[in-house]
Amino acid sequence: MDNADLAEIVAAVRTFVRDDVVPREEEIDATDAVPESLVAGCKDMGLYGFTIPVEYGGLGLSVAQEIELVFELGWTTPALRSLFGTNNGIAGHVLLEGATDEQKKEWLPRLASGEVTASFALTEADAGSDPSSLTTGARRDGNRWVLNGAKRYITNAPVADVFMVFARTDPDAPGNRGITAFLVPSDTPGVSVGPADRKMGQFGAHTADVHFDDVVLPRDAVVGGEDGVNNGFRIAAQCLAHGRVHIAALCVGMAGRLVAESVEFAQSRRAGGAPIARFQLVQGLVADSVTDHYAGRALVREVAAAYDAGTDKITGPSAAKYFCSEMVNRVADRAVQIHGGAGYMRGVAVERFYRDARLFRIYEGTSQIQQVIIARQTLGPAARG
Template sequence: MLDDEVRQIIAATRRFVRERVVPAEAAIDDTDAIPADLRREAAEMGLFGFAVPEEYGGLGLDMSAEVRLVFELGYTTPAFRSMFGTNNGIAGHVLLEGATEEQKKAYLPPIASGEWTASFALTEENAGSDPSGLTTAARRDGDGWVISGSKRFITNAPLADVFMVFARTDPDAAGARGITAFMVERGLPGLTVGPKDHKMGQAGAWTADVHLDEVRVPASTVIGGEEGVGRGYATAMRCLAHGRVHIAALCVGLAQRLLDESVSYAASRVQGGGVIGTHQLVQGLLADSATDLYAARALVTDVAAHYDDGSDTRLGPSCAKYFASEAVGRIADRAVQIHGGAGYMRGVPVERFYRDARLFRIYEGTSQIQQIVIARELLRNAGVR
């Protein structure tokens, strides 16, 4: 059950998204940027820290409340949510999951307020879903560490003030072992960010490569302190479990928008003497999309409740992310089909959302990775190791 304060936060976000962000979608797509006033207002509303506990300056939403908020954020361009998504999600959760109390008190308040934008720097050219290929390395040097390597497709990298960098600290450890997380501030000698990537969709959500050439950081930047050395990948996996539920909720929000656009068009577009919504084949497309949406929303809501009580923080998140991201892809495809030729034209929302939705089946683990996680977890529960 949501208390009155959380309901008010969700209602305010809904109004802001529909009254302020939706009208700006075309401009965001054209300029590949979020207007400064929207960023400022989002920070004032606490959206940069909705998943950060109140003691560190955030709103302190649990997962059940978070997914309902994200349903509203997902109703508009994904770039808006992406602006503060890493602060609440995979980057901020590196601190929540792995940092010492001293680190949390130092780093989380500026992240929650929007003073800092944080990035999650794990992916490399040959290390994405499989960490065994991770080559970014950190070596001890006196009372600190020196990090060298490159990261790819890092969300918010062009804007980031801090990077949660994953580097191999034990060159002899196999696979995911021997990986450590570091909090690396922008501006350090040797750290550079490449040009913005040119993507298929999600204009306004910036990604770029991050290069670290002998970047020296103090020992205090090791997430978790000395005990955190070699535990970075385990921290990353816990962050991704949270992120998968979050992305699934985002897919539900976008699915709702796509269905609304489809119904509106089907109810107004005239062909053959009547609106196309009276045609049974169009009705079939609408019905399939509505069913996908209802199923995804129910799944995400249920998974969030189990995540909150600790009974399932692995299987459910992967199921939710897998189903919801595939479902929104189907709904986007049907939305373009219902719009016909108009749905293929730039400037029509469903055309833009069709491109935007494609990424959801890739990040926070591809659909194929989710299948592997789901199957292995089922078999592990059955005693297969």
Template structure:
């Protein structure tokens, strides 16, 4: 059994490979046998059937990245991307059920929480309680420095006031990771608070009506005089002002996760488009034998192969502690753009029928569009990657004695 250890928690972060292979096979069978047949119902009704929710909980999908000591599966990032790729075969609403537990919200506690906070909440998340990541605001999305939600110290703890938007799973969340500005030695600095959903003063708005990803719930969250204890500061009060760094780390992990999801969707799109190209006849022969259609399929195949390799390398480098910034951004940027290209090509191969509701590639075309926005827009990834290139160049020139 190969085990790696997380430097922050000391917890095992890799599941026994044989056990993981069994988990992966079970997830694949579940996705393709149980969820895929319900895709049209999920899209039409904008809800996930309860039997799917129950099954996902029983399979341990609500806590596959949570360390085993807290009741999770404790997969490594390299294992996580393989599992998430399988989830990408079907509607993203499935992954959204438990994605924030394993991703941006759960990672806040795993990497930045106190031992008491982890012991209290991680077992709950692993067993099916829902966590939401409450960072985005009307004027603070890709750039959180414009955040207006504020926490003020009181005798009892902290009072939080503000509003968040586009918060995944907010309508059914059990706990929110709330990011707020705090006065730290005269300077506003972002801090994370662990806020149970049943605390007085929290109001969740109506479910957002979205272009795609039907069945995945998001909504605004309003905090009006929400009072939490001193122990609600994630990481303890010595961590005041460290919320920006915590957000960046959680988002970087989430970028690899989303990139893997895009790879899974590209795999499905290629199969759908390939089947159509092999079966549909025009001019007396299957359309896949026409060079221009073959070119579309070739581009899809190439995007998929490149995305799969990039995600695998990003996950390997993360597990090895070699790169937890540049490669996650590169993987998310490339794969989220690539899945959009693949969805567009798939609709083109289907022709008029690809524009009709009830056809998988039409739904996937709408679903894919969001990947270029959340966990940092494509433009934010470009900024991160560009800065990385310039920083490396400056370092190289300095070493060579030729800095300008």
């Protein structure tokens, strides 16, 4: 896609977000649901498949192009992006990174159109950032596989049509080896989804537990076919690396909105007969947030370019996700402080974003996991036990 086409898409998304979604943010937060009219608008704009190649019905954006779009999506409630985030991100990329041609042809066009919502089922009660302790397992039974286990905090599970499930297929393999990714339609007998989790924030974006009880799968349910057996960790790692750049860009977009809210309030709120923007301590809070936003945006753009070039698909994504997720929480905290008592009240945008932002430091790998990845990649064997 050339720059002119990308600019047109980004402009259309900016208009949609600011004119159609922002006015309904409080409604989404209060009802814990994104209105169907907005869902339809997302499908019409091709947002369910912007990272999926054109040959499968998507927009085929590169990572450098994708982040420019995600900056705009970050301006509003994360629930909007969550509608299609798994299709474009960690779930859809399971297919892009590891699927057979037949699997791609069967599933990717349906993901791109929004006909199907895919969900990435990796996390378990005792296996989050470290998948080596997965207990969900699959065993061969002739030409079939039998899957048993449970997953936790699975994004879009309540509405998913298909799960990308990571299960241990070689119980004797050490660490991250012996894990396989499976394509599991949600209506397969033995698959059940628990009630939606009650979360601190990000209302309208749903997670839930998923249970697999003697789920019988055909041999072609293995992502990548026979070559995909015991290759699941590699696929998961590649999907998560891409997802970290995406989440970093989302954090940058949210930081931009928080800066705008802070500036508007500081200019209009008066104390002692003058706008609080005149007070140097308020100016310092704004200056720090503006600087954080600039730094995050520049970092994400550099990391995205390196990802597309193939020169850094590990350290850069982790650094971007680590910095930007921490950064947006600092900006959110300052925004609440600038608003004073008003910033602690429901119905004020910065209060909602303060709750929403907290999750970014946890999912797609916690900040602590990103620190470990960055350090080990930088220090090499000396950092590994």
